[in-house]
Amino acid sequence: MKIKSQKDFWSGLMFIGSGLFFMVWAITHYQMGTAVRMGPAYFPAVLGGLLGVLGVFILAESVMMEPEGDKTLAIPFNIIDILIAVAIYVALGFGAHLIGFSADWAIIIGTLIIAVLTIMYRPNAKGLVLITAATVAYGYLMKPLGLVLATAALVFISAFGGHEFKWREVSVLYIILIVFSVLVFVKGLTLPFPLWPEYFS
Amino acid sequence: MEQILHNLVIGFGVAVTPIHLLYALIGCLLGTLIGVLPGIGPVATIAMLLPITFNLSPVAALIMLAGIYYGAQYGGSTTAILVNIPGESSSVVTCLDGYQMARQGRAGPALAVAALGSFFAGCVATLLIAVAAPPLAEVALKFGPAEYFSLMVFGLIAATVLAHGSLIKAIAMVVWGLLFGLVGTDVNSGVLRFTFGVPELSDGIGFVIVAMGMFGTAEIVANIEMKEHREIFTSKVKNLWPTKDDFKNCWASVLRGTALGSCLGILPGGGALLASFGAYSLEKKVSKHPEKFGKGAIEGVAAPESANNAGAQTSFIPMLTLGIPSNAVMALMIGALMIQGIAPGPQVMNEKPELFWGLIASMWVGNLMLVVLNLPLIGMWVKLLTVPYRYLYPSILVFMAIGVYSLSNNPFDVLIMGVFGVLGYICAKLECEPAPMILGFILGPLMEENLRRAMLLSRGDPTVFFTKPISAGFMIASIILLVIVALPAIRKKREEVFVEEG
Amino acid sequence: MVPYASGGPVDLSARLIAAPLQQGLGQPVVVENKPGAGGNIGAEFVAKSAPDGYTLVMGAIATHAINPALYPKFPYDPVRDFRHIALLVQVPNVLVVNTDVAARSVADLIRLAKAQPGRLDFASGSTGSTGHLAGELFKQLTGTYMVHIPYKGAAPAMSDLIAGRVQLMFDNLASALPHIQAGKVRALAVTTARRSTFLPDLPTLEEAGVRPFDLTTWWGLMAPAGTPQSIVDRLAAAARRALQAPELRERWRAMGSEPPAITTPAEFTAFVERERQLYAVLVKRAGATID
Numbered sequence: 003m004k005i006k007s008q009k010d011f012w013s014g015l016m017f018i019g020s021g022l023f024f025m026v027w028a029i030t031h032y033q034m035g036t037a038v039r040m041g042p043a044y045f046p047a048v049l050g051g052l053l054g055v056l057g058v059f060i061l062a063e064s065v066m067m068e069p070e071g072d073k074t075l076a077i078p079f080n081i082i083d084i085l086i087a088v089a090i091y092v093a094l095g096f097g098a099h100l101i102g103f104s105a106d107w108a109i110i111i112g113t114l115i116i117a118v119l120t121i122m123y124r125p126n127a128k129g130l131v132l133i134t135a136a137t138v139a140y141g142y143l144m145k146p147l148g149l150v151l152a153t154a155a156l157v158f159i160s161a162f163g164g165h166e167f168k169w170r171e172v173s174v175l176y177i178i179l180i181v182f183s184v185l186v187f188v189k190g191l192t193l194p195f196p197l198w199p200e201y202f203s
Numbered sequence: 204m205e206q207i208l209h210n211l212v213i214g215f216g217v218a219v220t221p222i223h224l225l226y227a228l229i230g231c232l233l234g235t236l237i238g239v240l241p242g243i244g245p246v247a248t249i250a251m252l253l254p255i256t257f258n259l260s261p262v263a264a265l266i267m268l269a270g271i272y273y274g275a276q277y278g279g280s281t282t283a284i285l286v287n288i289p290g291e292s293s294s295v296v297t298c299l300d301g302y303q304m305a306r307q308g309r310a311g312p313a314l315a316v317a318a319l320g321s322f323f324a325g326c327v328a329t330l331l332i333a334v335a336a337p338p339l340a341e342v343a344l345k346f347g348p349a350e351y352f353s354l355m356v357f358g359l360i361a362a363t364v365l366a367h368g369s370l371i372k373a374i375a376m377v378v379w380g381l382l383f384g385l386v387g388t389d390v391n392s393g394v395l396r397f398t399f400g401v402p403e404l405s406d407g408i409g410f411v412i413v414a415m416g417m418f419g420t421a422e423i424v425a426n427i428e429m430k431e432h433r434e435i436f437t438s439k440v441k442n443l444w445p446t447k448d449d450f451k452n453c454w455a456s457v458l459r460g461t462a463l464g465s466c467l468g469i470l471p472g473g474g475a476l477l478a479s480f481g482a483y484s485l486e487k488k489v490s491k492h493p494e495k496f497g498k499g500a501i502e503g504v505a506a507p508e509s510a511n512n513a514g515a516q517t518s519f520i521p522m523l524t525l526g527i528p529s530n531a532v533m534a535l536m537i538g539a540l541m542i543q544g545i546a547p548g549p550q551v552m553n554e555k556p557e558l559f560w561g562l563i564a565s566m567w568v569g570n571l572m573l574v575v576l577n578l579p580l581i582g583m584w585v586k587l588l589t590v591p592y593r594y595l596y597p598s599i600l601v602f603m604a605i606g607v608y609s610l611s612n613n614p615f616d617v618l619i620m621g622v623f624g625v626l627g628y629i630c631a632k633l634e635c636e637p638a639p640m641i642l643g644f645i646l647g648p649l650m651e652e653n654l655r656r657a658m659l660l661s662r663g664d665p666t667v668f669f670t671k672p673i674s675a676g677f678m679i680a681s682i683i684l685l686v687i688v689a690l691p692a693i694r695k696k697r698e699e700v701f702v703e704e705g
Numbered sequence: 706m707v708p709y710a711s712g713g714p715v716d717l718s719a720r721l722i723a724a725p726l727q728q729g730l731g732q733p734v735v736v737e738n739k740p741g742a743g744g745n746i747g748a749e750f751v752a753k754s755a756p757d758g759y760t761l762v763m764g765a766i767a768t769h770a771i772n773p774a775l776y777p778k779f780p781y782d783p784v785r786d787f788r789h790i791a792l793l794v795q796v797p798n799v800l801v802v803n804t805d806v807a808a809r810s811v812a813d814l815i816r817l818a819k820a821q822p823g824r825l826d827f828a829s830g831s832t833g834s835t836g837h838l839a840g841e842l843f844k845q846l847t848g849t850y851m852v853h854i855p856y857k858g859a860a861p862a863m864s865d866l867i868a869g870r871v872q873l874m875f876d877n878l879a880s881a882l883p884h885i886q887a888g889k890v891r892a893l894a895v896t897t898a899r900r901s902t903f904l905p906d907l908p909t910l911e912e913a914g915v916r917p918f919d920l921t922t923w924w925g926l927m928a929p930a931g932t933p934q935s936i937v938d939r940l941a942a943a944a945r946r947a948l949q950a951p952e953l954r955e956r957w958r959a960m961g962s963e964p965p966a967i968t969t970p971a972e973f974t975a976f977v978e979r980e981r982q983l984y985a986v987l988v989k990r991a992g993a994t995i996d
Contacts, residue, residue, distance in 0.1 A: 010372070013633045017375045024382045024397075032394055039663060042394040045651045046385050049378055056375040063371070077632050106614065129427040130628050133420060133600065134621045140604045141617025156604055157597045164427055164593050175594050179601050193609050194737045250710075254720045257956070344868045388743075390857050393775075393832030400778075402742040402749075471864060526883050527864045534860060538717060541959050546883030611710070611740050652857065659854055660826060660870060 008075040010064035017057030025050030078126030087116050110142045117159065132163025148198040149188065153180050207334060214333075214560030217262060218568050226263045227565050230270020231572045237271070238278020241288045241415055241599075243606045245275040246531045253539055261543040262558050266565045268539060272532050273325065273515045273566070277573050280317045280508055284310060285584055286599055288419040292410055293479040293511035295641050298418055300496060300503030311443030311585050313504050316453060318577045320505045321512035324461040325570035328516035331465055332523075333563055337552070339517070340524040343469045348657035349667050351470075353677035355650045358477050360684045361484040362642040370688075373639045376630075380643025383408060387648070391655045403615040412616050413644060415603050416623025417630070417637040423596045424628050443581055445501070453505035456486050460506035464513030469520050471529040480642055482510035488687075516566055523559060524549060706762045708747025710740040714879075714960060715763050715924050718794055721956055725947035730939070743833075744768040745780065752781040756929040758936035761790070765924035766835060770980035774988035775833045783981055788932045789973035791944035792925040792965045794957065797897040798839050799881050800910065801890040802873040803866055811894050811913035814873070818849035825851040826871040828862035835922045836862070838984065839875040839896050841991035846915045866890060877922050878903060879961030896920040902963060923965075923980075925973060941970050 028046035035041025091112045098108040117135040120127050136159035143152040157176040161167055187193045217223060233252075237243045249268050256264035279290025284301035297317065304313040331339070346354075359377060366373030386397040387407030398404040445453075460482040467478040486506045487496045496503050518529040526548035528534035540547045545555065552559045587595075607616050627637055661667040669675045707716045719736050727734040739747035744767050751762035769783035781787075800811070808814040818825050829837035832855045844851055854871055856862035859880055866874045867889045878901060885892045885904070894910045895901050898919040910918040926944055928937065945968060947953060954964070967976055 009633045010369075013372060013375075013635055016629075016633070017379065020379060020382070027397065032396060037665075040391075040655050040658065042389040042392045042396055045654075046382060046396065049382050049385075049647075053375060053378045053382065056371060056378065059371055060369075060375065075632060077629070109618065129424045130625065133424050133427070133596075134624050137420070137600060137604050137624070138618055138621045141608055141614035141621075144608060144614060153601060156601055160597045160600050161593065164596070166593055171594070172597075175597060179598055183601065183605060187605055187609070193605075194612070194735055195609075246710075250716065253717060254724075257721075344864070347865065347868065347870045388831075390831065390855055393855070402746050405742040406740070471861065521864075525864075525867070525889075526887070527867070528860050534858075538714070541879065541883075542717065542721075542956055543959075546886060548883035548887040548889070550883075550887055612737060613739070613741070613746075656854060656856075659852065 006066070006068060007064040010060050012075060014057045014059075014061030014064055017060060018054050019057075021050045021053030021055075021057055023050070025054065078130075079124050083124065083127075086119075090115055106142050106145075110139060113138045113142075121162075129163050133160050136160035136163070144195065146199065149183065149195045150180055150197055151199065153183060210556060210560045211333060211564065213556055214562075214564030217557050217561030218266070218564035223263055223266050223561070223565060224568065226259070226267040227270050227569045228572055230267035231274040231569050231576060234271035234274020234276075235278040235281075235573065235576065238275035238290045239281050240278075241282055241290055241411075241419065241603050241606050243609060244291065244411065245272045246535065247609070248275075249532060249535045249539075253535065253542070256539050257542060261540060261545055261555075262561045264539055264543065265536065265558070265562050266569075268536055269519070269562060269566060270569045270572075273512065273569060274573055276512055276515050277318065277321060277577055280321075280504075280511075281314060281577075281584060284313045284317065284504070285588060286419070287422040288599070288603065289414050291511075292414070292645060293476040293507070293514070295414060295418070295638060296479045296483045296507040297504055299483070299638055300498070300500050302422075303497065303499035304501065304504065305588065307499050309499065310588060311581050312445040312449055312501065314581045314584060315443070315445050315578065316449065316501055316505045317508040318574050318581075320453070320457045320460065320509040322570050322574040323457055324464060324509035324513035325516055325573075326567060327461050328465050328468070328513040329563055329567045329570070331517060332520055332566075333560075336520050336524050337549075339469050340520050343471060343521050343527075343529075344525070345673060346470050347671075348653040348660065349671050349674040350677070352650060352653040352657055353668055353674040353681065354470075354477070355646050355653070357677045357681040357684065358481060359643070359646060359650075360681050360688060361481055362639050362646075363688055364484040364487050366636055366639055368634055368636060372635050376635050376637070376640040377643035380640035380645075381647035381650070382643075383413070383640075384644040384647030385651065390648075390652045391659070401615070403613060407648065408619060408644075409610060409616065410641075410645060411610065412607055412620045413623050414641060415607060416620040417627035417641065419599070419603055420620065420624030421627030421631055421637070423599065424624070425631055426592060427596070443585060449501050453502050456482075456502040456506040457509045459485055459489075460509030461513045463506075464510030465517050467510075468514030468517030469529070471521055471527060476511070476514070476645065478510040478514040479507035482506040512570075519562075519566075522547060523562070524552065526551075706747050706751050706760065707736060707738050708740065708744035708762060708765070708768055710738060714794075715765055718924070718957075718960065719763050721953060722793065722944070722947050725950045725953060726943055729943035729946050743772055743776075745772055745776065749780045751927070752786040752929055754929050756788075756931035756933075758928060758932050758940065761926055761928050761940070762787075763793075763924050764789070764927040764977075766922055766980065766984075767833075769927075769977050770984045771833055771835070771838065771988065773981060774985040784974065784978050786930050787927045787977075788930055788937050788970065789977055790926040790928055790937055790940045790970050791948075792923060792967045792973050792976065793944065793948065794925070794960065794962045795921045795923045795965045796877050796879060796961045797895045797901050797921050798835055798875045799878050799885070799895050799901075799904070799907070800839075800843075800873065800875055800893045801866065801881055801885065802893060803869050803871070804889065804891055805869055806872050806891075808893065809891070811908070811910065811915065814893060815847045815849060818847070818851055822850040823852060825849075825873065826854050827851045828854050828856055828866055828871040828874040830859040830862055830876075831855055831857065833988070835877070835920060836875040838987050838991060839920050842918065842920070842987055843875075843910070843915060845990060846918070863890075877961065879959070882961065901961075903961060925965075937970055 025047045028043040032043035033041035034043045094108040094112045098105050113135045117131055120131040136156045140152045140156040143155055161172045188195055237248045249271055279294035280297045282288045282290045283294040283297040284305050287298050287302040289295040289298050301313045362377055363373050386404055388405055389396055395405050463482045464478040483503055486502045487493050521527045521529050522533040528537055537547050607620050610616055630637055657667055668678055707719045709715050723734045723736050739750055748762055748768040751760055754760040773779050773783055802808055808817050827840045859876055862874055865871050884890050892907055894908050894913055896910055896918055898911055900909055967973055
């Protein structure tokens with residue numbers, strides 16, 4: 003049995019997995035109630051089951067029907083990579099719990115580690131990982147380090163994820179962006195963002 | 204008739220005074236600005252500006268706030284077309300064809316059609332409000348949980364039309380979206396669902412966050428990966444104005460969108476955004492070339508834009524006539540009025556006609572201002588697209604990140620955006636479309652809430668969906684629509700199977 | 706810190722009082738929103754903040770009286786983890802019925818409910834809201850059985866009440882007032898022990914024989930526990946003075962709030978403790994939990 007459409011094959015698996023997850027979690031954690039007086043588990047369980055069934059159909063289609071167009075999956079990383087990434091976060095999460103630093107720092111450090119690993123071993127996934135890492139870093143660096151540094155992280159890391167990275171260009175872009183942000187968002191709309199790291203205020 | 208003319212005269216008299224014109228302008232400008240900036244929406248802005256309105260007269264305050272609201276609708280479609288990021292929930296649909304048009308160098312016509320269609324819709328809607336506000340409000344009251352549920356079922360089936368790929372995968376995405384939408388507190392029982400002990404999730408995952416992740420981030424990453432294509436994108440910019448053909452193709456769409464938007468906007472709770480989805484689906488179904496949709500069909504921009512602007516204006520009706528807000532923005536307006544000492548409700552029309560009619564007249568004026576403002580800006584926006592992408596995308600990211608973070612000053616939101624960005628990337632690679640999922644995400648909790656509430660009220664009698672006339676109508680329509688949608692797909696599959704076997 | 710999203714009544718009142726407070730204290734007062742989890746996220750954040758008098762929160766009935774009983778894992782103690790500075794707003798709730806319901810007084814309603822147990826539906830803004838718990842208290846004290854229909858906010862609930870899909874509701878005075886005056890719904894009683902100056906002809910529930918009944922929706926200024934007494938007193942004095950400002954009183958009245966009778970931090974703390982105990986009992990009896 004050959005997989006005729008990789009994309010549909012993995013889509014099907016994804017749906018089956020999520021559908022099962024929602025259904026099982028709902029049933030084991032919340033009350034079902036009856037069709038007449040539905041409990042909180044009813045709708046999610048039904049929908050989860052439906053999603054699973056649809057996933058099965060899609061999976062079946064992927065091995066039986068001839069697809070139109072190119073259906074090979076072109077992702078620059080594989081399942082092992084995903085598992086490694088999840089493991090890093092989980093490990094850091096436990097570390098945070100045991101040693102006592104906040105989960106926020108665990109997330110920042112984990113993200114940075116994954117970003118570095120991607121640059122070294124999976125350069126094709128640079129785009130996805132660095133862009134995501136940049137935004138996550140921005141969110142979690144805002145409070146400890148303030149707007150100026152968080153924006154720097156965002157701009158430089160995400161620029162690194164692109165194809166051309168010239169320090170001077172990116173720095174100019176950064177300066178324009180940070181000035182604009184401060185003027186419009188902090189001064190203009192009076193959004194309460196800390197500008198500088200906590201030490202200095 | 205005479206009465207209406209008389210009222211309109213009062214209204215325009217109020218609206219066209221210099222000070223009110225000024226406030227309308229401020230409102231529209233501000234609204235467009237925040238509409239363009241992804242993440243910061245009219246709700247947050249209006250809330251921040253409410254204290255300022257205390258020093259203004261009630262009319263001026265309402266005029267400015269209203270300007271912000273529908274200005275944001277215009278602005279939201281700008282980002283949807285230019286960078287595939289929906290500024291408002293109702294701009295999601297505009298992303299589908301609007302962005303594709305921009306990729307073909309036709310951002311100018313897309314923006315123009317959006318602006319003109321919205322203007323037309325705004326005029327019609329304003330007229331509707333002037334003529335038929337109280338009876339329309341009564342219709343809105345007739346919609347109870349059973350009717351809403353049936354309407355949403357209908358809307359969901361219409362959503363599957365949104366897909367231009369595999370139908371079954373689209374349905375799966377809708378269901379997935381429904382499930383994600385259920386995360387949070389269950390209205391009917393108070394139970395926290397799927398929150399895994401994370402308090403930030405107890406109010407659900409924010410729509411803005413999901414939309415920006417799945418549409419915005421995913422698109423940026425996709426563009427980075429296809430570096431060659433990006434150059435083609437910007438160098439092929441053609442004229443800025445729609446062609447004669449464009450106008451011919453989309454005037455009917457504008458009409459249909461306006462009609463749909465006006466009807467659905469009245470309904471409190473989700474009416475206006477259903478309008479843009481519905482208008483798109485309708486266009487695709489009546490079009491002679493449905494395969495064009497999703498690849499840059501101008502009707503796919505004209506109809507939803509008209510629908511969402513019509514919906515935005517008509518959503519004022521329940522607020523003005525009954526004092527019931529149809530969405531969060533209206534609730535804020537009520538708050539603004541109450542702080543001024545005016546109790547919104549049926550008496551407002553009679554006791555303070557200059558407030559009511561002045562607001563209506565100024566909505567028309569505001570629409571005019573927006574079109575006048577936005578059309579020349581089109582040139583500027585298109586120029587912006589020619590900026591090399593490596594400068595553009597970090598800027599987009601900065602605005603997105605600020606927008607999301609400013610929602611509740613919580614980095615967790617940004618994390619969720621990142622997660623959905625990755626998910627959006629994976630879905631794009633798997634050829635699973637995000638638009639149906641977003642629709643399911645919005646409708647999911649609403650559907651469940653109404654389903655269970657309808658059952659509670661009917662004491663467990665499921666036939667209520669078919670015995671109440673409006674609800675029955677939508678259910679029957681849903682079944683018919685389902686058949687219409689499924690039939691071609693089933694027929695095609697059977698052909699394929701026969702070909703295989705033969 | 707306002708533990709709710711911008712635009713709500715708590716947020717609005719915070720922004721309104723910020724200016725007079727700023728004048729009174731001679732320092733900038735910044736309003737920041739930290740919404741989520743029914744207000745718990747913002748309240749918890751301030752409870753764990755440094756007690757230097759710079760971080761304050763608008764603690765409300767939800768965050769400090771109801772939620773502790775409603776949520777199973779509660780991250781702070783509403784009485785011990787805070788210094789309660791000043792009660793700012795107190796709004797009564799009012800019992801309203803749809804105009805088609807054959808009840809012109811509380812007594813009528815009770816009779817109707819007993820004649821048809823389980824036929825009446827009462828709406829509320831959400832499970833565990835003041836409206837919901839007021840209804841539950843009413844049911845217990847009168848021995849009636851009515852079905853609770855929760856909504857996502859008071860507005861859709863009121864909408865269905867006007868349309869007649871539900872029969873009654875306990876809503877807060879400010880939002881119900883325009884509909885009462887327009888004749889869309891009929892008001893039967895207020896939930897406070899004293900009559901409201903807005904509807905002086907409306908009896909209280911206690912007068913109608915349903916006692917003890919003294920429920921209000923309230924919120925006020927609080928600081929983390931451990932904030933020095935001098936700072937607490939200074940903030941309390943500034944708040945009191947801010948409340949006196951004439952235009953503020955006008956806005957407060959527009960919200961349906963009478964000037965609170967409780968003026969000192971000590972009284973406020975005692976009040977919070979009382980409310981917490983009251984709702985602990987109520988919530989348990991109503992069987993409401995958020996899992």
